[in-house]
Amino acid sequence: MAKKRTIRSIPQERTPVRELDPVERATNFEEVNCGYDESEALLEAERCLFCPEPRCVQGCPVGIDIPTFIQKLGAKDYRGAYDTIANTNLLPAVCGRVCPQENQCEGVCIVGESLAPVAIGRLERFVGDRAIAEGWVNVPLVEPNGFRVGVVGSGPAGMACAADMAKAGCEVTVFEAFHQPGGVLRYGIPDFRLPNSVVDAEIENLKKLGVRFQCNTLVGRLFTIEQMIEELGFHAVFVGTGAGYPTMLGIPGDSLNGVLSANELLTRCNLMRARDFPNVDTPLPLGKHVAVVGAGNTAMDALRVCLRLGAEKVSCVYRRTRAEAPARAEEIHHAEQEGIEFHWLTNPVEVLGDDQGNVRGMRCVRMELAEPDASGRRRPVPVAGSEFDFEVDEVVYAIGTNANPIIGQTSSIRLNRWGYLEADADLATSLAGVFAGGDIVTGAATVIEAMGAGRKAAVGMKRYLGLPSEEDAAAETEFGIPGGRRNFARVRVA
Amino acid sequence: MAHVTDFRYSIVAREDYSDVTFMLEVCHPLMARAARPGQFVIVMSHADGERIPLTIADFDAEAGTVTLVIQAVGKTTKEMQRTCRVGAELYGIAGPMGIPSPLGHAKKVVCVGGGLGVAPVFPQARGFKEAGAYVIGVLGFRNRDLIFWEDKFRAVCDELILCTDDGSAGMKGFVSQGVLRAISDHADIEEVVAIGPPLMMKACADATRPFGIKTMVSLNPIMVDGTGMCGGCRVKIGDKVKFACVDGPDFDGHQVDFDDLLVRLRRYKEEERVALERFNEDCRMRTVPEGAKVVSDLPRARG
Ligand SMILES: Cc1cc2nc3c(=O)[nH]c(=O)nc-3n(C[C@H](O)[C@H](O)[C@H](O)COP(=O)(O)OP(=O)(O)OC[C@H]3O[C@@H](n4cnc5c(N)ncnc54)[C@H](O)[C@@H]3O)c2cc1C
Ligand SMILES: Cc1cc2nc3c(=O)[nH]c(=O)nc-3n(C[C@H](O)[C@H](O)[C@H](O)COP(=O)(O)OP(=O)(O)OC[C@H]3O[C@@H](n4cnc5c(N)ncnc54)[C@H](O)[C@@H]3O)c2cc1C
Ligand code: SF4
Ligand code: FES
Numbered sequence: 001m002a003k004k005r006t007i008r009s010i011p012q013e014r015t016p017v018r019e020l021d022p023v024e025r026a027t028n029f030e031e032v033n034c035g036y037d038e039s040e041a042l043l044e045a046e047r048c049l050f051c052p053e054p055r056c057v058q059g060c061p062v063g064i065d066i067p068t069f070i071q072k073l074g075a076k077d078y079r080g081a082y083d084t085i086a087n088t089n090l091l092p093a094v095c096g097r098v099c100p101q102e103n104q105c106e107g108v109c110i111v112g113e114s115l116a117p118v119a120i121g122r123l124e125r126f127v128g129d130r131a132i133a134e135g136w137v138n139v140p141l142v143e144p145n146g147f148r149v150g151v152v153g154s155g156p157a158g159m160a161c162a163a164d165m166a167k168a169g170c171e172v173t174v175f176e177a178f179h180q181p182g183g184v185l186r187y188g189i190p191d192f193r194l195p196n197s198v199v200d201a202e203i204e205n206l207k208k209l210g211v212r213f214q215c216n217t218l219v220g221r222l223f224t225i226e227q228m229i230e231e232l233g234f235h236a237v238f239v240g241t242g243a244g245y246p247t248m249l250g251i252p253g254d255s256l257n258g259v260l261s262a263n264e265l266l267t268r269c270n271l272m273r274a275r276d277f278p279n280v281d282t283p284l285p286l287g288k289h290v291a292v293v294g295a296g297n298t299a300m301d302a303l304r305v306c307l308r309l310g311a312e313k314v315s316c317v318y319r320r321t322r323a324e325a326p327a328r329a330e331e332i333h334h335a336e337q338e339g340i341e342f343h344w345l346t347n348p349v350e351v352l353g354d355d356q357g358n359v360r361g362m363r364c365v366r367m368e369l370a371e372p373d374a375s376g377r378r379r380p381v382p383v384a385g386s387e388f389d390f391e392v393d394e395v396v397y398a399i400g401t402n403a404n405p406i407i408g409q410t411s412s413i414r415l416n417r418w419g420y421l422e423a424d425a426d427l428a429t430s431l432a433g434v435f436a437g438g439d440i441v442t443g444a445a446t447v448i449e450a451m452g453a454g455r456k457a458a459v460g461m462k463r464y465l466g467l468p469s470e471e472d473a474a475a476e477t478e479f480g481i482p483g484g485r486r487n488f489a490r491v492r493v494a
Numbered sequence: 495m496a497h498v499t500d501f502r503y504s505i506v507a508r509e510d511y512s513d514v515t516f517m518l519e520v521c522h523p524l525m526a527r528a529a530r531p532g533q534f535v536i537v538m539s540h541a542d543g544e545r546i547p548l549t550i551a552d553f554d555a556e557a558g559t560v561t562l563v564i565q566a567v568g569k570t571t572k573e574m575q576r577t578c579r580v581g582a583e584l585y586g587i588a589g590p591m592g593i594p595s596p597l598g599h600a601k602k603v604v605c606v607g608g609g610l611g612v613a614p615v616f617p618q619a620r621g622f623k624e625a626g627a628y629v630i631g632v633l634g635f636r637n638r639d640l641i642f643w644e645d646k647f648r649a650v651c652d653e654l655i656l657c658t659d660d661g662s663a664g665m666k667g668f669v670s671q672g673v674l675r676a677i678s679d680h681a682d683i684e685e686v687v688a689i690g691p692p693l694m695m696k697a698c699a700d701a702t703r704p705f706g707i708k709t710m711v712s713l714n715p716i717m718v719d720g721t722g723m724c725g726g727c728r729v730k731i732g733d734k735v736k737f738a739c740v741d742g743p744d745f746d747g748h749q750v751d752f753d754d755l756l757v758r759l760r761r762y763k764e765e766e767r768v769a770l771e772r773f774n775e776d777c778r779m780r781t782v783p784e785g786a787k788v789v790s791d792l793p794r795a796r797g
Contacts, residue, residue, distance in 0.1 A: 177721050179538055179545075179586040187723075216503075216588040218721060222528050244723035248735055255730060255754055257761045264724035272545070272718070278772055281544040281570055282718075283765030357757035404722050405740055409593065 005049050007114055014116035015044040022337040026307050029191040029275070032334055033097070036119075041126040045074035047118045051110050056120060059108040062088045062452040066105060066120055073123060082131045085124060086138055090160045091451055093132055093198050094185060096125025098297075099448050100328045132201040137208050142169040147465050150175065150234040152219045152407075155183020156447045157240030157438025159206060160454030161461070165238075166209040168458075168467050173234075174206075175217040180271065183242055185447070187271040188263070190301050192308070193331070220410035229433055236433045236461045239413075239421060240454060243439035244404030249293065249397055253351025258287060258359030262294070262302040262398035269305050287393025289313040291362055293348055294398035295325035300332060302396045303340045311394070314340050319347040319367045319380040345369075347382065351395050361391050401444050418443070426460030427453060435461050503584040506559060511642035514566050517551075517613070518578055523558030525550075525590060531617035532595030532712065532744050535560070536720040538586040539577065544570050547717045547739075549614035549689075550590055563613030563642075569769035576777075591720045592743045595710065597621045600684035601628060604676050605651070606698055608634035608669045611690030614712060616646060618687050623650040630680070631655065632672035634694070638663035670697035683707055688747060692755050699747030709747035713738045715758055730754045 018034040019025075025032055036044065048070040056066045065084050072080035085092045101107070101121040109117035130136075147170040151158045154176040166172045180186055182199045203213065219225065219241075228234045246261035248254050265284065268274040274284035290306040292299050295318035306314045316335070318325060321344045325332055336342070345367040352361040366386035369378040403419035414422045414430035420443060421436040423429050429436050437453030439445055462469040507519035525535070534549045552561035566575040578584070595618050603622050607615035612633050622629050631651035635641050636659045647654055655672040656664025665672065669690070677683055686709040688698035695711040702709045715727040715738050722740035729738050730751035736742060 177588060178719065179588070216586040218588050218591060221533075221590050222524055222588075244721060245737070245740075246723070246725045248725065248728070250735075254735065255728065255758065257758060261725040264718060264726045267718055267724050273542070277765065278769050280542040281769060283762050283769070285762065285765055357760070406722065409740075 005046075007049065007111065010047045010049065010111070011043060012115055014047070014119055015040050015122075017119070017122055019334075022334075022339070025192065026304075026338045029308060031195050032192050033330070035129060036122050036126045038126075041073060041123055042076070044119050044123060045070050047111060047115075048074075049110060055108040055110060056105040056118075059105040060088075061104060061446070061448045062455070064088050064105075064124075069127065070118070070120075070123060073127060078127060078130050079134075079136060081127045082136055083138065085127055086131075088455075089124075089448070089451065090163050090455070091128070091156060091202055091447070092124050093128030094156070094194060094202060095448050095451070096121050096123075096128050097194050097198070098189060098328070098446075100446060102329050104448075129198075132198065137205045138167075139209055140167050142167065144171065145169040145467065147171070147235045147467070148173070148233055149461065150228045150232070150237045151240065152225070152237065153177075153183060153240040153242055153438070153440070154181035154203075154213065154215075155240055155242050155438060155450060156185065157242075157440075157450040157454040157457075158183070158238065159202065160451040161238040161240065161435070161437070161458045162211045162454075163206055163209055164455055164458035165236075165461060166206070166211045168462055168469070170235075170465075170467075172210070173212045173214055175219050176213065176215045177218045178271065179215050181213050181215060183240075187267045188298065188301065190266065190270055190305055192304065193301065218406070220406040225407065225411040225413065225431065225434055229431075236435065236465055238454070238457050238461065239407060239429070239434065239436040239440060240438040240450070241404055241407055241440045242450075243401040243420075243444045245402040246397065247400045247402060249348060249399065251348060251350050253353055253359070256351055256353040256359045256395075257357050258393055259351055259395045259397070262292070262298045262396050263401070265302050265396050266298070266305060269309065275309055284309065286311050287359070289315070289392045290394040290396060291315045291317050291348075291390075291392040292396040292398055293317050294400075295320075295322075295327055295332070296398060296400075297327045297331060299396075299398035300327045300335050302398050303335055304338060306394070306396070307338055307340065315390075315392070316340055316342045317346050317348060317362075317364065318342070318344055320369065320378075321345060324378070345380065347380070348395075349387065352389065359393050359395055361389050362395060363387055363389050401439075403440065403443070407440070423457075426463070427457035428460055428464070433464060435464075503587050505578055505580055505582050505584065508578065508580050511563075512640045515563065515610075515640065515642065516566070516575055516578075517561060517563045517642075518574075519559045519561050520584060520587060521559055522587065523555075525560050525587075526553045526558045527555045529553040529560055529590045529617075530594030531597065531621040533590035533592045534614075534720075534743065535562070535587050535589030536591060536717065537562070537574075537584055539570065539574050540585045543573075543585060545586075545718060545720070546570050547591075547714070547720060549712070551613035551616055553617070561613075563610075565610040567610075568766050569773045572770070573773060588720065591739055593741070595621070595687070595712075595744050597625050598685065599625070600708075601626075602630070602680060602683050603627050604630045604632055604673060604683055604686045606632040606634075606669050606673055606686060606688040606690070608688075608690030608694040611688070611694070611712070612643060615687060615689040616643065616650075618689075619647060620650040628652050630676045630683075632657065632669050632676060634658070634669035634672065634690070635663075636660070668697060669694060670701045673698055673701050677702070677705055677707070685710065686747075687711075692752050692759065695747060695750075696752040699750065699752075703748055710744050711747040711750060712743045713745060713750065713755060714743070715755060716761060729758075 069081045069084040106117040149165045151174040268284040272282035274282045350363040366383045367380040435457040438450035551563045566572040605619040631654040634657040689712045720739045727738040732749040
């Protein structure tokens, strides 16, 4: 191997990634970030120091062995790099695109102390895309063990749990309420950030593992979680139904025509393909000037979708400053490049309507940041007398979601006081054999956390079913017996 | 397990009640078992279609079917009128959605259905009957030619008041007047359930308000997912905002802000017009006059 790398010897500049031209791309749904090609990826891989105690691994919510995968990538062992990532991350092509790396691996990368951190996300995406192009899947040779697992919800949490249980030899069926699987990856995140073809490829991979998808199935109402266990022959169930139920601002004018949630906007555009109306039947009329309230990833997606659908002016309204905006840095940057107007420290107090019940404007108040409170966050407070109106004809709320009530309404699973499902450290719920994870447990979070939760629940589920699990095998021993070989006696029903 | 994972959503029966109203029976054994009065489904007739909500007008657990009664009012429903024949399959049908109607312990109830609400109120009338209540049905149609399901209702109602706008059958007048007649005949009505166009439900709620009779209505705002995920179906109930698909669709009619609902139903008027125009244009362009064929293809009316 080449001589030891030092911060001085590595390429000093982060390898730039090609992006579509901001003016041109704002009129289409092509993916903005083109990703690294092979030579760019190899160049960037040279910037990793292969730290003996890599901080990036700790920064990763699922602990991907980052230096090992970068090392293999650098040696052009792409399959090896993929296998390394796939050990912990089921969806590299997705996470490489949508993870907030600046708060995770890249945020703590040693190189980042003096230079720009290693572009771990872009390298991960390179490997993920390679795997899709080559059709790599790790289908283990396992004997079917006869256990049936039901997964409710086909977002990243459900997909991850389904994959792990299928790999363990279970017969897995994923139930999805919508007519297409993928969860937020499908209906929420637009094509210019995460092309549908990537989501399709990940779903195909699951099918190769033997996972079955059953769409148009609203669990809770078509059959309950209890019925899945008691009547439909499932030995264990994972619930990953996500955080639905968008929050409205609760200000006058909320119900005017032209006020909608980002979820509705994005679902109409992405899942129902309203951007092709009237060639498809779902409409999504937008005004000339759209205001989106909020500054998270959902808000950025909504802003940029509106721009692409032809709105003349698109404004972001957020009560804190850019520094507090929760969206990924890259998304805010891209939105700025594309010409989105940002109104920081601005809060709507009323949506104004015309006599037809349509939006004609929005009354806002200027905000300032008060001293940090107990949580360390600087709370925005209104500046007295600073109200002003601005003309908009469409207002989109992207201010968060509450727990979807359906599973709570239809099962006896214990909920916490915000209505999310209660789960223990193994992600087991209060119902025997029923596990839960992702946004429906934590509230709205991230793709990688949801995926991690799905995998963690799979570990708990295997233990519950008495299946050997690598994770347990690696873990502590009990009475001198390695975890994975413990003798579980479980009576098979059915 | 085949029954859990192999859904095909085939249409097994169809009957046309008039040139705008038609009935479909869809094979879905699990849904037929799960459905309760007051619930609805979201249907997608083809892959490029809209997701439209339709009330489960009847369900038969033994036959494994759910029944939808559809009024052809716009692009999607008119297209379904043309394409949904026996043997065809729907692209998707999801449900049952919504909270089942709470069929309480009322001893005497009025079930009101007007226009596209006639069929949806049937399961509730039957549910009340099965729970031992005295059921008065009030059904409204524009004229006698549009009447359907009179027999079905007679079988579950102790009294049936038919109303037509032009007086060609039953009493002349709106269903709200039928409700008033029922109230004047019976001093002990405990609950009224009214389903139909918003203005009709509003009129019924207004009619019962002075008498303080509990009045439940089933709201029909525009929906997308039907799972509480988009908020498009939000309605104002008293001073609260509710999502009709998961918090309803049944609400206390005296609390509902109908004016708000009416305004929100107009949201896509222009787009609905464009879609329908294109659809009509498309139908004209076809060489085979399919509109005519549909009628001759119809399964015979069932006994
Ligand atoms: C617009 C948007 C942009 C985002 N951008 C990013 C980003 O850039 N980076 C990032 O890390 N995170 C992002 N997130 C957050 C991330 O997508 C979520 O945290 C993650 O998808 C949660 O995964 P999940 O599996 O818990 O649920 P979801 O992805 O929400 O999937 C849940 C699925 O369950 C289905 N379902 C619900 N109820 C039922 C039922 N009763 N029966 C059957 N099926 C049901 C739903 O239809 C859905 O398909 C974004 C979120 C949104 C909305
Ligand atoms: C919970 C629920 C249950 C319903 N049950 C039934 C049913 O059993 N049978 C039935 O025929 N219809 C029912 N509807 C209404 C049905 O969903 C609409 O008629 C349908 O979506 C219209 O689609 P379209 O493309 O044919 O017409 P569009 O072009 O969308 O609309 C044509 C006309 O219908 C009106 N319209 C559109 N959407 C609705 C709506 N949601 N409610 C009332 N009017 C609407 C429009 O204002 C317009 O004037 C129900 C709606 C809801 C929310
Ligand atoms: S912290 Fe940065 S330099 Fe160190 S191993 Fe991780 S990616 Fe490489
Ligand atoms: S239809 Fe989307 S929340 Fe009710």
